[in-house]
Amino acid sequence: MANYAHPEVxxxxxxxxxxxxDPKVRVVEVDVDTKAYxxxxxxxxxxxxxxxxxxxxxMRDILPKAQFTALMTQSGIDNDTTVVLxxxxxxxxxxxxxxxxxxxxxxxxxxxxxxxxxWLAEGRDLETMSRKATPSAGPYQASGPEYSIRAFxxxxxxxxxxGDTIMIDVRSPQEFSGEILSPxxxxxxxxxxGHIPGARSVPWGKACNDDGTFKSLEDLQKLYxxxxxxxxxxxxxxxxxxxxxxxxxxxxxxxxxxxxVVNYDxxxxxxxxxxxxxxxxxxxxxxxxx
Amino acid sequence: MKPQNxxxxxxEVEGWKVNLTVYQLGDKWHAKADNVSPGxxxxxxxxxxxxxxxxxxxxxxxELLSRTKRHPV
Numbered sequence: 126m127a128n129y130a131h132p133e134v135x136x137x138x139x140x141x142x143x144x145x146x147d148p149k150v151r152v153v154e155v156d157v158d159t160k161a162y163x164x165x166x167x168x169x170x171x172x173x174x175x176x177x178x179x180x181x182x183x184m185r186d187i188l189p190k191a192q193f194t195a196l197m198t199q200s201g202i203d204n205d206t207t208v209v210l211x212x213x214x215x216x217x218x219x220x221x222x223x224x225x226x227x228x229x230x231x232x233x234x235x236x237x238x239x240x241x242x243x244w245l246a247e248g249r250d251l252e253t254m255s256r257k258a259t260p261s262a263g264p265y266q267a268s269g270p271e272y273s274i275r276a277f278x279x280x281x282x283x284x285x286x287x288g289d290t291i292m293i294d295v296r297s298p299q300e301f302s303g304e305i306l307s308p309x310x311x312x313x314x315x316x317x318x319g320h321i322p323g324a325r326s327v328p329w330g331k332a333c334n335d336d337g338t339f340k341s342l343e344d345l346q347k348l349y350x351x352x353x354x355x356x357x358x359x360x361x362x363x364x365x366x367x368x369x370x371x372x373x374x375x376x377x378x379x380x381x382x383x384x385x386v387v388n389y390d391x392x393x394x395x396x397x398x399x400x401x402x403x404x405x406x407x408x409x410x411x412x413x414x415x
Numbered sequence: 416m417k418p419q420n421x422x423x424x425x426x427e428v429e430g431w432k433v434n435l436t437v438y439q440l441g442d443k444w445h446a447k448a449d450n451v452s453p454g455x456x457x458x459x460x461x462x463x464x465x466x467x468x469x470x471x472x473x474x475x476x477x478e479l480l481s482r483t484k485r486h487p488v
Contacts, residue, residue, distance in 0.1 A: 158456035214454040297452035309431040309450040310457045310479035
């Protein structure tokens, strides 16, 4: 981890095993499959459900600031708490939680490298009892929202027209081409398939090794460098609903040190449903998709 | 409790790559089927035997994946 741009945002499973009961550390599991936690989790960890606790459940948006503050308090998190996030499928939704915690300015958030998969594969202790954290005395002070790490539609439209920003589509090659309108086995959520014209295809999971850990800095530089990404390139990452792209955003910003990278959480469910939005179909020409 | 006999393998179901994860927790077997790309969970099964957990997870994955419509590009 040492040569990443910000190695302090990653911890390994040994570190978590040693610190899970540290009162200054809160471990939180955030899964794609919200039932995974109940089967067994890191001892002492609590869980956040991405589809009810990490979004506005009325309008389509991230968690509003007041609800974020309440979630932190209920989870026993103070402003100086070290929060360690982990989850299934290579920390996919853990990265989504990380992104929102940075929008609201939590200083010390980390991801357990390898996530739930590595913890299980290593045969580490699991606890099956659900944890309800003791609420913090508070008051928790959220800052922001810091939208310099979030892209909204007008910004993406402008960038697409100007052609001065690298758009990285992190969905599967079949979603990118327009062959399918959602990940295999899941309901279709858009009217049109394809990608934002000019976007490069780098599926999010390519940033991870088979054991769920992040690839080395050298491998990441090779992967994204092949698509023209440098530390100073403006980058917009998008997927279908903004969570896979939060993983890529994390990789680019914290592991590679790309200074100007944003997560477009409107993503394809917004762009692919817009009347009159330009759409490109077909497979990527880049090498990274293969 | 510690998970035991953790394994993963990739299969093709209805023309799609599926990652099947299996492990034992206590006297139960846990099986999880994900679509490989992007990695979304299709089925999560707990059963008394490895065979039962795997077959039920794959049956559910097959049911979901068979509904995936391929569009002309």
